[in-house]
Amino acid sequence: MSLSVDNPREDITESEIKDAMDLVVSKNIFAPNGADIISAVEAKVVVTDTTSYDLEL
DSSP states (O other): OOOOOSSOOTTOOHHHHHHHHHHHHHHTOOOGGGOOOOOOOOOOOOOOOOOOOOOOO
């Protein structure tokens, strides 16, 4: 299962991410395909940068 969070705080820490993931696992609030989530495996913050160009010169 994959869980995405749009626009996370810029100052979020690894510890806060782990705590949130552990809470999701411990509360067992998701059951993908009827199965329990038993552990958190990976977390990453993806940064996308967009540059716009005015093509009318």
